[in-house]
Amino acid sequence: MASSSRLKPGEKGKIRVEVNIRGKFGNIMKTVQVHTNDPQRPQTILSMKMKIKDLIHMKKYKAAEIFSGACKICHVDRGRGRKGFDLFINDCMMCHNTAKSASPLAALRAKNKEDVERAIREGVQKTSMPGWDARHSGPLFEEEIRSLIDYIRPVSKVGQAN
Amino acid sequence: MAKTLLTTVFFLCVAASSYASPSLRIDKPQHDFGTVTQEDKVEHFFEIENAGDSDLVIEKLVPS
Numbered sequence: 651m652a653s654s655s656r657l658k659p660g661e662k663g664k665i666r667v668e669v670n671i672r673g674k675f676g677n678i679m680k681t682v683q684v685h686t687n688d689p690q691r692p693q694t695i696l697s698m699k700m701k702i703k704d705l706i707h708m709k710k711y712k713a714a715e716i717f718s719g720a721c722k723i724c725h726v727d728r729g730r731g732r733k734g735f736d737l738f739i740n741d742c743m744m745c746h747n748t749a750k751s752a753s754p755l756a757a758l759r760a761k762n763k764e765d766v767e768r769a770i771r772e773g774v775q776k777t778s779m780p781g782w783d784a785r786h787s788g789p790l791f792e793e794e795i796r797s798l799i800d801y802i803r804p805v806s807k808v809g810q811a812n
Numbered sequence: 813m814a815k816t817l818l819t820t821v822f823f824l825c826v827a828a829s830s831y832a833s834p835s836l837r838i839d840k841p842q843h844d845f846g847t848v849t850q851e852d853k854v855e856h857f858f859e860i861e862n863a864g865d866s867d868l869v870i871e872k873l874v875p876s
Contacts, residue, residue, distance in 0.1 A: 655869060655870045655871075656867055656868070656869050656870070657834075657860070657861070657862035657867065657868040657870075658862065658867055659834070659862055659864060659865045659866060659867070659868075660861075660862065660863075661861070661862050661868075662859065662860065662861045662862075663859075663860050663861070663862075664857045664858065664859055664860065665857070665858045665860055665870075665873065666855060666856075666857050667855065667856050667857075667858065667875075668853050668854070668855045669853060669854050669855070669856075670852065670853045671848070671851065671852070671853060671854060672851075672852050672853070680875070680876055681875070681876040682873055682874065682875050682876070683873070683874040683875075683876075684836070684838075684860075684870060684873055685870070685871040685872045685873070685874065686834065686836050686868055686869060686870050686871060687834055687867075687868065687869045687871065688833070688834050688835055688836045688864065688868060689833050689834075690833075690835065691836065694836055694838060694841065695841065696838070696841050696842075696843075696858050697841065697842050697843070698842070698843045698844075698845060698856060699842075699843075699844050699845070700844070700845035700846065700847070700848050700854065701846070701847045701848070702847075702848055702849070703847055703848065703849045705849055
């Protein structure tokens with residue numbers, strides 16, 4: 651990374667630093683420690699900061715688009731073969747998280763069970779929530795959908811006994 | 813006599829080596845890339861200088 655590892659008195663050089671930012675966004679800070687034979691300061695820290703703009707999520711997509719193309723890598727593939735909590739973490743948490751775009755888990759649990767089930771299967775109109783059920787062109791099959799509903803377990807207000 | 817001379821030479825060497833030393837100078841050790849769009853990687857060249865009076869050796873670079 652350095653143009654030369656030895657500099658004569660008065661000589662100038664360069665240290666090249668490359669930062670891999672693939673798949674990252676937001677504010678990033680990177681440092682590199684430089685160890686030399688300088689007796690006064692054997693270690694010096696170089697630091698770099700940047701703000702990476704998220705181009706992928708800037709465009710408004712149709713809900714179902716996240717199941718195809720490049721979006722699929724995160725929105726479908728991560729959840730493959732998983733169920734329940736594990737599936738929720740991989741497929742749902744990226745949006746259903748506090749401070750994110752969709753209702754967090756606690757809010758989902760406070761909802762009516764039928765509404766939650768319908769939202770998972772068919773998606774929610776005018777929002778970015780897609781329909782996950784394979785019968786509505788989603789990536790999840792019955793067993794996986796059931797495992798999600800069981801994990802979220804909202805109490806049905808309709809059939810609630812008081 | 814020879815012993816005294818050797819000792820003197822020894823101390824002279826120690827004195828010389830402690831006076832001549834390398835000194836790493838980096839005028840801008842912080843770099844702000846500003847806002848970048850998503851791409852694979854970004855790179856930056858930090859300019860360094862040996863402001864001392866003996867060879868500066870960069871032993872290693874440790875990234876965070």
